[in-house]
Amino acid sequence: MSGRGPYGSNINLPSLDSLFSTEAQRQEAKLEKVQQLSIDQLFPFPDHPFQVRDDEEMQKMVESVKEYGVLTPLIARPRLEGGYEIIAGHRRKRACELAGIETLPVLVREMDDDTAIIRMVDTNCQRENVSAIEKAKAYKMKLEAIKRKGGRPVKNNSRQVVGSFESADIVGQNTGESGRQIQRYIRLNELIPELQEMVEENKLKFNPAVELSYLAPQEQEQFYEYIQSEECTPSLSQAQQLKAASKEKSLNEDKLTSIMTARAPSVAPREQQISIPLVKLERFFPKTTSAEQIIAHIIRVLEAYQRSRQRSHDEERGR
Numbered sequence: 001m002s003g004r005g006p007y008g009s010n011i012n013l014p015s016l017d018s019l020f021s022t023e024a025q026r027q028e029a030k031l032e033k034v035q036q037l038s039i040d041q042l043f044p045f046p047d048h049p050f051q052v053r054d055d056e057e058m059q060k061m062v063e064s065v066k067e068y069g070v071l072t073p074l075i076a077r078p079r080l081e082g083g084y085e086i087i088a089g090h091r092r093k094r095a096c097e098l099a100g101i102e103t104l105p106v107l108v109r110e111m112d113d114d115t116a117i118i119r120m121v122d123t124n125c126q127r128e129n130v131s132a133i134e135k136a137k138a139y140k141m142k143l144e145a146i147k148r149k150g151g152r153p154v155k156n157n158s159r160q161v162v163g164s165f166e167s168a169d170i171v172g173q174n175t176g177e178s179g180r181q182i183q184r185y186i187r188l189n190e191l192i193p194e195l196q197e198m199v200e201e202n203k204l205k206f207n208p209a210v211e212l213s214y215l216a217p218q219e220q221e222q223f224y225e226y227i228q229s230e231e232c233t234p235s236l237s238q239a240q241q242l243k244a245a246s247k248e249k250s251l252n253e254d255k256l257t258s259i260m261t262a263r264a265p266s267v268a269p270r271e272q273q274i275s276i277p278l279v280k281l282e283r284f285f286p287k288t289t290s291a292e293q294i295i296a297h298i299i300r301v302l303e304a305y306q307r308s309r310q311r312s313h314d315e316e317r318g319r
Contacts, residue, residue, distance in 0.1 A: 034073045037106045041083045042076060042093055045116070049137035050124045052094050057129070061095040070096065073105035075123070077116055084108060087116055088123035114145035125175045132209075133200045136188035143171050143186065187213040192220045198233075208239035215246045226256055234260065 052058075074089030084106065086093060096104050111119065121142040125135065168179035168186075177185070184206075188199060190213040198204035204212075212220065212234070223242065227233060234242070241259045245251035278291065285294055 032107055032109055034105045034107050036103045037076075037084065038103055039093060039096055039101070042074070042104075042106070043079060043083050043085050044090060045086055045120050047137075047141070048090060048120070049141065050090065050127075050130065050134050052090050054094075054098070058091065058095060058098070061091060062098045065092070065095050065101060066099045070101075070104045073107045075109060075119070076106050077109055077111045085116070087111070087120050114149045117141050117145040118149075122175075131200055132185065132206050133188060133196050136185045139171055139182050140186045140189055143168065143182070146170055184210050190214070192217055192224065194224045195220055204233055205236075207236050208234050211236070211239035211243045214243045215251070219246055219251050222253065223256060226260065230260070232260065238262075 070092055072089075072092070074092055075087040076084035076089070077087060079085050087109070089106075093104065096102075121138045124130070125138060168182040171177075172179055172182045175182075187210050188196065191199070191209060195204060195209065195212060199206065199209045212223065215223065219242075238259055242251060242256065245255050245259065278294070281294055285297070289297075
C-alpha cells in the first residue's frame with residue numbers, strides 16, 4: 001500500500017492575497033515605505049559617537065518641527081528586542097521630544113550591523129559642527145566595519161587599525177577627507193579621556209593633539225597634570241618634541257618641563273642693515289641710475305678697495 005496521503009494533499013495552493021493582487025502590487029509591497037512611528041518605539045544607535053546637544057541649533061530645530069513637522073524621515077532598522085534602532089535622525093527625534101510631538105516619519109530598512117554603522121557615520125558626518133573627537137570615534141567605527149565586511153580581521157588596537165591608507169581612503173569617500181586625514185582623526189582615540197575633553201572644548205588644538213596621541217597613557221597623564229598646574233597648552237613644535245622624547249624612552253618629568261618651558265623667540269632676529277639716503281649719493285651717479293644699480297656699483301667699488309688693501313698688505317709683508 002502506498003505511503004502517500006490523500007490525493008492532492010501535497011499541492012500548495014496560492015494565498016488569497018496572491019489570487020487577488022497583481023505582480024506590480026506584490027512588488028510594491030516589498031518596497032521600503034515611510035511609516036509613522038511612535039517616538040517611544042525609537043531607540044538610539046549603540047555607542048552612537050555623535051552628541052545630541054540641547055543648544056541653540058537644537059532650539060531652532062524644535063521651532064521648525066513645531067511649525068512644519070519633520071520634513072525628512074528618520075532612517076531606522078528593526079531591533080530583535082522590539083522597536084526600531086535609529087540609523088539617522090537622533091537630533092530630529094530629540095527635537096520632537098522637546099516639541100511634544102509623539103509620532104514622526106521613519107523609513108525602516110533591514111540592515112546588518114556593519115552596513116548600519118557605515119550608513120550611520122556617513123549620514124551624520126555630513127552635518128556641520130561635528131567635533132574632532134566625534135569624527136575620531138565615528139571614523140574608527142566605520143573603518144572597522146569596512147574591514148569586517150571585506151573579510152579582514154580587525155585588531156582592537158587602533159594603532160594597527162589605522163595602518164592601511166587604502167582602507168582609510170574608503171572611509172573618507174563620502175566625507176571629503178583624505179585617507180591621511182582620516183588616520184589622523186582616528187589617532188585621537190589614543191588620547192586619555194581628559195585630553196579628549198580638552199580637544200572637544202577646543203582647549204587643545206587638533207594638530208598638537210594628534211602628536212600627543214603617540215605618548216603612552218601614563219605619559220599623557222603626567223603631561224595633563226603639568227598643563228593643568230601651569231595653565232598652559234602645547235604648541236605643535238612642543239607636542240612633536242614630546243612625541244620624539246617618548247619614542248626615545250626619555251620623556252620624564254624633567255624632560256617634559258624642559259620642553260614646555262623652552263620658548264622660541266616670537267620674531268626671528270633681523271640682519272643688521274645700513275641705510276644711506278639717496279640724496280647723499282646723487283652727485284656720484286646719473287639721475288637715471290636706479291637704486292639697484294647704485295648698490296651694485298658701490299659693492300664693486302668696495303671689492304676693488306678690498307683687493308687694493310690686500311695687495312698693499314702683501315707688499316708690506318714682503319719687504
